[in-house]
Amino acid sequence: MDFAARKQLDPARRLQMLEDAEEIRWMKAYYAQVCDDKFTKDHVARPQEEIDAAVRPMVERVFAEDAVWGGSPNGEPPIQGREAIFQRLRISTWTFAMHYYVNPVIEVDGDRAHARWMLWEPCTAVDTNTAMWMSAVSEDDYIRTPAGWRLKNYVVHYKFLTPFDRPWTHR
DSSP states (O other): OOHHHHHTSOHHHHHHHHHHHHHHHHHHHHHHHHHHTTBOTTSOBOOHHHHHHHHHHHHHHHEEEEEEEEOOTTOOOOEESHHHHHHHHTSOSEEEEOOEEEEEEEEEETTEEEEEEEEEEEEEETTTOOEEEEEEEEEEEEEEETTEEEEEEEEEEEEEEEETTSOTTOO
16 A cells, blocks of 8 residues: 555554554564574674574564465575474574665555565675675565464565675676
8 A cells, every 4th residue: 555545544544554564673673683693793603592592482473373484595495383483593504694674665454464675684604604795585474463463474585695705796
């Protein structure tokens, strides 16, 4: 719905749409923060117990019970369900990452929402210790539950993943 159409809506409905979009923004920021906090400032993984203690509540707060996570830059197939998502997110392919989800376009339609985010991520590969640049677009579907908004489907479309010292135009 464009802004001209939104202005025609009842003010209470417009306010609810803004609050819904803000909750979705908060969830995305929480997801990114927990993913990025798995490492120390020295680019070393935190103890697994600390990672699990942060990742488990984030997964429960952010993802729907039967959510699909298709966020791997390595071509892994999408995974489904909170427990499978927890198991995937507790292990990292990076020793450092900073997720910058920017330019959100969030469309709320009743108890469903869709958001498109641009992702810019400096990161360091765990297997090669290579500093990388990642660029992608995230397409997210959300549902409203009695406990609040939950991410139902998370799909990432990668634009490039390249070592920081090489142009992304050369693959």
